[in-house]
Amino acid sequence: MHNRKTIALDMDGVLANNLDHYLNYYHQETGIQLTDADVLGLPEGECVPDKTAVRRYIGSEGFFRTLPVAKDAQEVVKELHDRYDVFVVSAAMEFPWSLREKRDWLAEYFPFISWHNIVFCGHKHIIHTDYLIDDHVKNLLTFKGKGLMFNSFHNINEHRFERLQDWKDVHRYFQG
Numbered sequence: 390m391h392n393r394k395t396i397a398l399d400m401d402g403v404l405a406n407n408l409d410h411y412l413n414y415y416h417q418e419t420g421i422q423l424t425d426a427d428v429l430g431l432p433e434g435e436c437v438p439d440k441t442a443v444r445r446y447i448g449s450e451g452f453f454r455t456l457p458v459a460k461d462a463q464e465v466v467k468e469l470h471d472r473y474d475v476f477v478v479s480a481a482m483e484f485p486w487s488l489r490e491k492r493d494w495l496a497e498y499f500p501f502i503s504w505h506n507i508v509f510c511g512h513k514h515i516i517h518t519d520y521l522i523d524d525h526v527k528n529l530l531t532f533k534g535k536g537l538m539f540n541s542f543h544n545i546n547e548h549r550f551e552r553l554q555d556w557k558d559v560h561r562y563f564q565g
C-alpha cells in the first residue's frame with residue numbers, strides 16, 4: 390500500500406464546477422443568463438460583467454457547500470482511489486469560513502476519501518505528491534511532481550502544462 394503513487398486533487402474548478410455556480414448566482418442576482426462561451430478566456434474572478442460579484446459570491450455563506458460536483462468526477466475519483474493514494478488539496482485558508490462547508494461537501498460527494506487524505510492549506514508548494522491536478526497555473530508552477538492542468542474557462546490560453554479536458558480525460562490519463 391505504502392508504495393502507491395500519490396495524486397493531489399484540487400477542489401474548486403476540478404472536483405467542483407465553480408463556473409456553473411458563478412453563472413447561477415449571477416442569474417439569480419441579475420436575471421441575466423451568461424453562457425460558457427461568454428466567459429471563455431476571462432480571469433476567474435472577473436468572469437461576469439460585475440467585477441466584484443465572484444468575490445461576493447465566494448464570501449457568502451453556503452457558496453462552497455452548494456457547489457455542483459463536476460461531471461464524472463465521483464466515478465473517476467473512486468476508481469483512482471482504488472489504485473492510488475488520492476488526496477484532496479484545497480487552498481482554503483484565504484476563505485476560512487469555507488473550511489466546514491468544504492469538509493461537509495467532500496463528505497457528501499466523496500465519502501470514500503478519509504479525513505486523513507484531506508489537506509486544507511495556504512500555499513500549495515508544500516505539497517509533494519507524485520501528481521497534482523489543478524486548474525490554476527500558479528499552483529502547477531511551484532509543484533515539483535507531475536503537474537496536470539485541468540481544463541477551465543480561465544486557463545484556455547495557458548500551454549505550459551499537459552492539459553486534461555475533463556474527468557473522462559483524467560480516467561484515460563491514469564488508465565495506463
Ligand SMILES: [Mg+2]
Nearest residue numbers: 399401402524
Ligand atoms: Mg482550483
